[in-house]
Amino acid sequence: MRRIPRLPAIDGELGWYETSPLTGRWTGNRLKGTQTFDVLIIGAGFTGLSIAGRLAELWPERRIALVDALGVGQGTSGRNAGFIIDLPHNLDANADPEVDKHIHRLNRFAISRLDQIRQHHRIDCAWHKAGKYLAAHEPANLRHLDSFTRTLDTLGAPYEVFEDSQLQQRLGTGYYRKAVYTPDNILINPAALAQGLALALPDNVTLFDNSPVTGVAYGKPHRARFLGGEINATTLVLSANSFGEEFGLFRQRLVPVFTYASLTGPMGETQVRRGFPDVAPWGLTSAHPAGTTVRLTPDRRIFVRNSFSFDATLRARPQDLQRAWRQHRASFTARFPDLHELNFEYTWGGMLRMTLNHQSVFQRPADNLYALCGMNGVGLAKGTYLGYYLAEWMAGRDSDDLDFIRRHNQPRWVPPEPLRSLGARLRLCYEAGKAAGEV
Ligand SMILES: Cc1cc2nc3c(=O)[nH]c(=O)nc-3n(C[C@H](O)[C@H](O)[C@H](O)COP(=O)(O)OP(=O)(O)OC[C@H]3O[C@@H](n4cnc5c(N)ncnc54)[C@H](O)[C@@H]3O)c2cc1C
Structure with missing residues (x-):
């Protein structure tokens, strides 16, 4: 054996x-x-x-x-971050639009299959069709958004582009310059x-x-x-x-890559009123693949995911978690400087099994x-x-x-x-x- x-x-x-x-x-x-x-x-x-x-x-x-x-x-x-994504940033990194179209169809099939089971069995998993922002902070990364909109045009997929103050109103943070919003992504507690x-x-x-x-x-x-x-x-x-x-x-x-996530406690009424008036729950991925994923959850927590480490032991060590927590805190503060009193309640690691x-x-x-x-x-x-x-x-x-x-x-x-x-x-x-x- x-x-x-x-x-x-x-x-x-x-x-x-x-x-x-x-x-x-x-x-x-x-x-x-x-x-x-x-x-x-x-x-x-x-x-x-x-x-x-x-x-x-x-x-x-x-x-x-x-x-x-x-x-x-x-x-x-x-x-994970809980995005059931119909339109990933680079789909499967294909140059062939027909392949991209087929993968998009399969992703949509997966979403509708999960949705049917969820509805039939009344699964309480905070499922909401929040869409997804692909967002850039650095001017150098705006080109990634342009290449994404070109892919969306080829697929005939709907999207909207938001910038500066308009984007800030939707997110409750002024950190991002521009974002491409696609409406069919689902957010859940995975x-x-x-x-x-x-x-x-x-x-x-x-x-x-x-x-x-x-x-x-x-x-x-x-x-x-x-x-x-x-x-x-x-x-x-x-x-x-x-x-x-x-x-x-x-x-x-396969290449085992650890990435890390943190989730705050729920915000208080005053924090919501001050920083997020009329802001619906949202999910955002970064224009750069090594950038930060952020969510505002329906129960008014903030989720942050970033940091990578490679470890062939397939375990996250305490020092990796500590390093990730520090980075999460820095990323969180840069985006939400007024929420410095809001702590992370949880920090964890998980493995992405990448193929080349x-x-x-x-x-x-x-x-x-x-x-x-x-x-x-x-x-x-x-x-x-x-x-x-x-x-x-x-x-x-x-x-x-x-x-x-x-x-x-x-x-x-x-x-x-x-x-x-x-x-x-x-x-x-x-x-x-x-x-x-x-x-
Ligand atoms: C922080 C983070 C954020 C992510 N965000 C997203 C996202 O937003 N959207 C998305 O689509 N993907 C995301 N991913 C990737 C996603 O989580 C994985 O692609 C997904 O979990 C793969 O599912 P799976 O069932 O193939 O593997 P897994 O979820 O890894 O399931 C494999 C199972 O096998 C079990 N197993 C392993 N060895 C044994 C053994 N010897 N005996 C018995 N059981 C065993 C494990 O316990 C595990 O439960 C993210 C990943 C991470 C780490």
Whole structure:
């Protein structure tokens, strides 16, 4: 049996999880004893949840196990900025507008699938169609906004441009010079949505959370080892994203990059009245990829995400969290100088599993063995649609979308250590320097 050397951990104080209305409601059990299933899915983030949900619809008579090392909502899926993005800044970094159009369609499909499940099961996850601002502070970065509007024009996607005082009125901060607003982005508490999706899974899916897979043997059946238990399954699906390489199915495709987030406590009435009169909740990403993501949440908290670090141990160290907190504080103060009394209640880290060409691992390494990992920074929409179509592939359902996905998910080779670490650190340093005031 192959040992799984590195396991997910709680990296800091998980703000969305701790403020989710669903935390504390039962979702799963620890795996104990030996159990047999038709399908075992490892990883209950948005990707694993989507695979499980669609597979259960396609194979109602088969027994499916979905397992996670942490509680649902505690992994990266519950630690992100909560943007379900229809139009990412660079889509998948494509020069071909037809490819961009197809990805935009798939993102919209993911949003509508999540919305249907959310409405049907009344998932309380602060879902709101707030749109998204792509904003620039530095004059040098205005050109990124122009290139984004050119892409939007080619796609025929709606947008508005806001500048200076008009932008300040909409955001409650005068920090940004200009922004491109696209209306169809969704904002959520991501931990709450993940928990709600887990609760909504059909009856033929059994969820085991807080159950790390510590060993795996591929064969007939596949075997996964847990503390005090084992699962035997005919088909195994790996959706462990950042930890995907630990399972030895594919190598040299992913780059683990930590990024960090903080969430303030809710603002008081006076702070809202003074700084945010008539300002609706909003979400903003930066014109520069290494810049800061900011949100004003419906419960009047401010969310800040920035700072990157590369760590092959796949853990955020206390000093990384401390450094991120300092940077978050500086970015927050630059944008909201009047809110100096508003503290961060939570600061945490999470991993973006990057691939060099933004494409994901979407593979069948052997019969009855599938891998879907490497969602880059857009896994809410991407993990949902790729998970859905992986299930369709497993069930033998062909479609143009599946064909497109298989052709356009071929991640490029990444050099081995120590070159990977060196290259990643140099690149992160270079990008942070260029982002300047966008951080
Ligand atoms: C701070 C931050 C902000 C981000 N903002 C956004 C955003 O606004 N929008 C967006 O779309 N994306 C965002 N992302 C990226 C997004 O969070 C990821 O793309 C997404 O979580 C990928 O989902 P997933 O299900 O593939 O992987 P994950 O969420 O990583 O799920 C994989 C699961 O596998 C489990 N696992 C791993 N190893 C084992 C094991 N041995 N045994 C059992 N279980 C295991 C993990 O516990 C984990 O829960 C952000 C990421 C970060 C860190």
